[in-house]
Amino acid sequence: MTGYISRNHTKKFSNEDYRKWFMNNCIPKFYNPSIHVLFNIGVLLAIIFFHFLRIEEFNQWSFIVMLIMLPVGNLTVTLIHQYPLHKRLKYWSFPYDAHTVQHHRFYTSEHILMNHKRELFVVMFPWFVVLGFATIIQPLFFYIFKILLGANLGHVISGSAACYFVFYEFVHTSNHLPLTHVVYKIPGMKAMRDHHLIHHNPKLMGSYNMGIVFPWFDYIFGTKWKSKDIPPDNINDHFIDLEKYKE
Ligand SMILES: [Zn+2]
Ligand SMILES: [Zn+2]
Known part of the structure; x- marks a missing residue:
């Protein structure tokens, strides 16, 4: 219930006040952003090298599976974003609290x-x-795919999944950087940033533009916000979906 309480507690805050409150009260004093980045990316790169260096034969099937992992990764992230991150699970509210309650309020x-x-x-x-x-998760999925498709493709799938995780962290973090940043020289980054910006509108966040990295499944699921206009950024809209969790 932490997120529920903290969200009600901050209900009266403007976005600016919430940011100040969060920076002073929710980020541990010992938090080091460089270590956070190095840890997340370092661990994911270690998984990628671990699996890709164990691929004994890289043939056309390996390449095809690697390509297929791009929409599979995109679908997985879109669904995770749509459900545990934006629909509060009854017995495990952490994903919702960390994403909807905190990231979207910030x-x-x-x-x-x-x-x-x-x-x-x-x-x-x-x-x-x-x-x-x-x-x-990684070892579990590797052994499942190893049994189903053999060790070679198991390594291709596991390494590609970790690659997608890195793409996610890179694109999502870039979405929160200014448009003058060098990352926007990469083709498609500005379009994904515009896509994510609409998702951060308090009224639209629960239903639209769930795709990160690529917007493919928003087009397929009909969750792409097509209008050129977005509703006013009313902070009270952030609390509408909380009403159903009151009981
Ligand atoms: Zn975001
Ligand atoms: Zn979201």
Whole structure:
């Protein structure tokens, strides 16, 4: 119930006040953004090297599977974003609290920029999620695919999944950087930033523009916001969906 309480407690705050409150009360004093980035990316790169260096034969099937992992990764992230991150699970509210309650309260469509490196605390995945991915989810999926498709393709799939995680962290973090940043020289980055900015509108966040990295499944699922206009950035809209969790 932490998120529920903290969201009600901050209901009267403007976005600016919430940011100040969060920076002073929710980010541990010992938090180091450089270590956070190095840990998340370092662990994911270690997984990528671990698997890709064990591919014994890289043939056309390996290449095809690697390409297929791009839409598979995109679908997985879109669904995770749509459900545990934006629909509160009854017995495990952490994903909802970390994403909807905190990340979306911190960044709205009119205030999407990171002002300080310490804000990476509320932008990147928590280190323990990456650790859980590396030590539980990755090995589990590798052994499942090893049994189903053989070790070679198991390594291709597992390494590609970790690659997609890196893409996610890179694109999502970039979405919160100013448009003058060098990352926007990469083709498509500005379009994904515009896509994500609409998602950060408090009224639209629960239903539209769930795709990160690519917007493919928003087009397929009909969750792409097509209008050129977005509703006013009314902070009270952020609390509408909380009403149904009151009981
Ligand atoms: Zn965001
Ligand atoms: Zn979201």
